[in-house]
Amino acid sequence: MALGARMGVNPRLLYQSIINSSGSSWMFVNRVPHMLDADYTPLSAVNIFVKDLGIVLAQGRNCRVHLHLAATAHQQFLSAASGGFAFEDDAAVVKIYEKLAGISVACEEKDSQIITPAAFTSHEPSNIKIISKQELLGTLPPQWPEDPVDQIRSSEDSKQARVLVVLDDDPTGTQTVHGITVLTEWTVESIKEEFLKQPSCFFILTNSRALSSDKASVLVRSIASNVKAAATLAERSFTIVLRGDSTLRGHFPEELDAVASVIGETDAWIICPFFPQGGRYTIHDVHYVADEDKLVPAGETEFAKDAVFGYKASNLKQWVEEKTKGRFNSKDIASISIDTLRNGGPETVCKELCRLPKGSVCIVNAASEKDISVFSAGMIQAELKGRRFLCRTAATFVSARIGLKYKAPLTPTNLGVPTCKNGGLIVVGSYVPKTTKQVEALRAQFPNSIHWLELSVPNIASGSIISRESEINHISRAADALLAAGIDTVIMTSRTLVTGKDDSDNLEINSKVSSALVEIVKRIQVYPRYLLAKGGITSSDLATKAMKASKAEVLGQALPGVPIWRLGAESRHPGMPYIVFPGNVGSSSAIAEIVASWSCKSLQIAKNILLEAANGHYAVGAFNVYNLEGISSVISAAKDEGSPAILQIHPTALRHGKGALVAACISAAKTANVPIAVHLDHGTDEQEILDAIDMGFDSIMIDCSHLPFKENLERTKRITIAAHSRNVFVEAELGRLSGTEDGLTVEEYEEKLTDPIQADEFLRETKVDALAVCIGNVHGIYPKDGPKLKFDLLQKLGEITSKHNSFLVLHGASGLSPDVIKECIKHGVRKFNVNTEVRSAYVTTLREPKKDLLDIMSCAQDAMKTVIAEKLKVFGSSGKFLNQAHV
Numbered sequence: 001m002a003l004g005a006r007m008g009v010n011p012r013l014l015y016q017s018i019i020n021s022s023g024s025s026w027m028f029v030n031r032v033p034h035m036l037d038a039d040y041t042p043l044s045a046v047n048i049f050v051k052d053l054g055i056v057l058a059q060g061r062n063c064r065v066h067l068h069l070a071a072t073a074h075q076q077f078l079s080a081a082s083g084g085f086a087f088e089d090d091a092a093v094v095k096i097y098e099k100l101a102g103i104s105v106a107c108e109e110k111d112s113q114i115i116t117p118a119a120f121t122s123h124e125p126s127n128i129k130i131i132s133k134q135e136l137l138g139t140l141p142p143q144w145p146e147d148p149v150d151q152i153r154s155s156e157d158s159k160q161a162r163v164l165v166v167l168d169d170d171p172t173g174t175q176t177v178h179g180i181t182v183l184t185e186w187t188v189e190s191i192k193e194e195f196l197k198q199p200s201c202f203f204i205l206t207n208s209r210a211l212s213s214d215k216a217s218v219l220v221r222s223i224a225s226n227v228k229a230a231a232t233l234a235e236r237s238f239t240i241v242l243r244g245d246s247t248l249r250g251h252f253p254e255e256l257d258a259v260a261s262v263i264g265e266t267d268a269w270i271i272c273p274f275f276p277q278g279g280r281y282t283i284h285d286v287h288y289v290a291d292e293d294k295l296v297p298a299g300e301t302e303f304a305k306d307a308v309f310g311y312k313a314s315n316l317k318q319w320v321e322e323k324t325k326g327r328f329n330s331k332d333i334a335s336i337s338i339d340t341l342r343n344g345g346p347e348t349v350c351k352e353l354c355r356l357p358k359g360s361v362c363i364v365n366a367a368s369e370k371d372i373s374v375f376s377a378g379m380i381q382a383e384l385k386g387r388r389f390l391c392r393t394a395a396t397f398v399s400a401r402i403g404l405k406y407k408a409p410l411t412p413t414n415l416g417v418p419t420c421k422n423g424g425l426i427v428v429g430s431y432v433p434k435t436t437k438q439v440e441a442l443r444a445q446f447p448n449s450i451h452w453l454e455l456s457v458p459n460i461a462s463g464s465i466i467s468r469e470s471e472i473n474h475i476s477r478a479a480d481a482l483l484a485a486g487i488d489t490v491i492m493t494s495r496t497l498v499t500g501k502d503d504s505d506n507l508e509i510n511s512k513v514s515s516a517l518v519e520i521v522k523r524i525q526v527y528p529r530y531l532l533a534k535g536g537i538t539s540s541d542l543a544t545k546a547m548k549a550s551k552a553e554v555l556g557q558a559l560p561g562v563p564i565w566r567l568g569a570e571s572r573h574p575g576m577p578y579i580v581f582p583g584n585v586g587s588s589s590a591i592a593e594i595v596a597s598w599s600c601k602s603l604q605i606a607k608n609i610l611l612e613a614a615n616g617h618y619a620v621g622a623f624n625v626y627n628l629e630g631i632s633s634v635i636s637a638a639k640d641e642g643s644p645a646i647l648q649i650h651p652t653a654l655r656h657g658k659g660a661l662v663a664a665c666i667s668a669a670k671t672a673n674v675p676i677a678v679h680l681d682h683g684t685d686e687q688e689i690l691d692a693i694d695m696g697f698d699s700i701m702i703d704c705s706h707l708p709f710k711e712n713l714e715r716t717k718r719i720t721i722a723a724h725s726r727n728v729f730v731e732a733e734l735g736r737l738s739g740t741e742d743g744l745t746v747e748e749y750e751e752k753l754t755d756p757i758q759a760d761e762f763l764r765e766t767k768v769d770a771l772a773v774c775i776g777n778v779h780g781i782y783p784k785d786g787p788k789l790k791f792d793l794l795q796k797l798g799e800i801t802s803k804h805n806s807f808l809v810l811h812g813a814s815g816l817s818p819d820v821i822k823e824c825i826k827h828g829v830r831k832f833n834v835n836t837e838v839r840s841a842y843v844t845t846l847r848e849p850k851k852d853l854l855d856i857m858s859c860a861q862d863a864m865k866t867v868i869a870e871k872l873k874v875f876g877s878s879g880k881f882l883n884q885a886h887v
Contacts, residue, residue: 001105002097011107034091038106047086049077131295141342143370148377152403155380156200162239164201165227169209169250170536172582173243174563176399178407178556185550186223188230195234200402207540216251217258224262241391253324266388268356274366275394277561282365285335286314316363328361335363341374349378372400410556412598413608423483425528428492430535430583438591445592450488457494460516461509476523483526514541521546532579539580547571558594561585606677606699606729609644610807613830618876622646624835626653629857631668633864638674641878648679662695674881699729705736717766734762735774756796763804770807773797777812798828818874841867
């Protein structure tokens with residue numbers, strides 16, 4: 001760009017030429033507009049590239065690979081940083097050339113005809129009216145001061161309360177609820193059964209978005225008829241909500257007309273597309289889509305250009321007129337304003353709804369979840385006065401209407417899912433740009449630990465029957481083998497978008513691809529640890545057709561806006577966690593975050609074990625193992641006691657048992673039915689610790705306690721960064737324990753208690769996950785007069801570790817009395833290391849004569865198991881996972 005400017009070429013024309021050539025790139029298309037507009041607001045700063053390319057070059061040196069282009073680019077960004085542009089947008093690298101050549105790449109003449117290839121576009125065209133989200137929200141009045149949720153709940157308990165029946169055009173509508181049933185079949189009998197349970201709400205999954213308007217109308221009319229019949233038999237009144245993907249897309253008004261033809265004319269249609277999890281706000285009757293800190297009118301986004309469900313209007317009154325082809329005039333459409341919600345409250349909402357002429361359409365404005373709760377409370381009051389409404393809404397309305405409060409995202413531990421068993425299955429069918437970015441981020445974060453299987457869309461959409469069958473068979477067989485081996489597996493459609501001649505053609509292609517994904521998952525015989533389906537149509541088809549689920553329970557969310565279902569008893573895999581991931585929800589890293597938290601090789605294994613211990617006010621035992629008998633003893637005791645546990649290997653044991661010992665521990669942890677982590681104990685050699693990370697340890701201990709404080713801090717910090725980049729949990733030690741462990745002795749005069757002031761600095765700087773402390777505890781056997789632990793010091797250290805979201809660890813638990821252990825747990829200790837007592841039990845059995853080697857091994861295992869089981873009871877972890885242990 002600088003060279004072109006120097007030669008006198010119009011920079012915008014040069015940009016247009018390059019982006020439409022084969023030499024273009026995503027970075028060029030994305031960053032050059034910043035140069036052309038001279039806008040260097042730091043979306044990604046120059047310094048970030050200096051750091052990242054530095055990491056790349058360092059790795060290149062380690063691997064002895066020459067990276068010529070990376071080195072050149074690094075020099076460019078270094079020059080920009082040293083030139084004073086370090087904290088400007090990384091596009092400011094061009095300023096170095098502008099200075100050298102005395103030119104400017106910025107170009108004030110904007111050519112509105114410049115066309116950017118869709119594959120590279122990441123921002124909306126320049127004519128879109130982008131509004132600052134913060135500024136617009138700042139113009140609104142303060143929110144209604146009272147919380148209407150209790151009022152909604154008390155109204156729901158009334159015998160006159162209407163059951164909310166949500167007809168969902170894909171499964172993603174459950175993304176804001178929990179404890180709710182989803183029906184994927186809609187017989188009168190199954191719907192009646194739900195009504196008789198007297199729920200506040202239930203969902204019926206229609207998947208109508210995958211159908212043409214005519215077919216969707218027929219389907220919805222049939223379901224509405226069954227709902228009406230079932231409600232009559234159960235003697236319950238109801239309100240129907242048509243929950244739509246993105247709300248403004250989908251079959252409107254066809255589906256509402258279909259329902260109205262069955263239940264009769266209602267007082268009003270309620271249109272409420274507010275959905276903050278998807279960045280959707282309605283203010284002054286205009287519907288906006290959030291793009292980071294900006295708001296874009298919905299009619300000017302890519303969603304509005306959908307080939308099948310497109311629209312032009314952002315003002316919802318005009319949108320209704322557009323979609324109904326003038327049947328409703330925008331001037332005649334009512335709306336509930338944010339002023340009404342925030343200044344008048346539910347009473348005023350009720351009055352306005354009751355004043356609406358029969359057959360009205362009413363838009364609901366909202367900029368916060370409380371706005372929707374206020375509207376819901378007013379709507380319920382109007383319903384109790386006899387008014388009837390038919391709703392077209394986003395997911396947020398449903399949870400607000402039934403008075404559900406926020407529930408924190410769920411983890412495998414919350415759900416009692418075995419941490420390691422078979423692999424997890426991720427199926428990606430969605431084509432929206434956000435999904436593609438999320439898939440790229442997932443691949444970048446897990447380049448080696450996840451296996452990728454790509455379904456060729458051209459082969460499926462237009463190939464022969466033989467090529468289609470071959471593709472399906474190959475992927476299903478590969479997935480079976482990978483999942484059985486415990487490997488998380490992604491099955492995704494190829495990212496090149498294949499389109500047909502018209503809308504009907506496009507729906508046909510979608511149907512072929514969806515049916516291929518269904519057939520692949522149907523043929524997979526292995527029970528996945530979990531199933532994540534990305535995309536609305538994909539998740540619907542997999543649940544109903546591949547998993548044969550006719551009913552599911554919404555447990556909660558994996559992330560905000562991403563529901564988790566538990567499949568019903570009639571399904572192929574009863575009880576399996578099914579993660580329904582909408583196409584347009586979540587940050588770029590959202591899929592990666594979920595996969596990381598559900599991964600066998602995850603920071604979450606060790607962290608969740610200790611987090612559960614902290615929440616349950618108990619501690620977890622970490623037991624040193626040296627051979628198969630030791631490993632089996634820990635696993636068997638943990639299973640019988642229904643307790644989590646940690647298998648830990650000391651470096652001396654690792655040097656002896658090598659990779660075979662580690663592999664045995666990982667395999668045992670993976671197949672256990674209780675949470676088990678594999679931990680490297682007392683790693684003192686940096687290279688040994690890094691090798692342990694590569695070998696697959698869940699957590700490692702960095703023991704630099706023999707070094708001066710500052711040196712301990714710096715080395716621990718450096719290794720922690722490397723460990724956390726690989727999702728490995730880190731424990732460190734501050735202070736120095738006396739005693740002997742695995743042949744290594746620390747004399748009593750070398751003992752050093754942990755300093756609270758140093759501990760505070762150490763945790764703040766290193767970001768370690770757990771801290772082993774010295775409060776008078778020792779490795780090995782305590783003196784005859786018993787341990788002399790300083791509980792006042794332990795209390796201070798517990799407060800400090802808690803402040804830094806770290807866990808307190810106590811080594812030398814062998815020989816501590818139950819009362820002492822309870823006192824330690826009271827002050828925050830969450831992990832106890834046990835070695836001497838278990839080793840002694842093992843060695844003692846070797847002194848007793850036995851007939852056979854197998855007898856010796858069996859007796860040794862029983863002896864160790866007895867000691868371990870007793871420790872688990874004393875630590876308070878026994879029974880915490882008892883139901884899970886007997887699955």
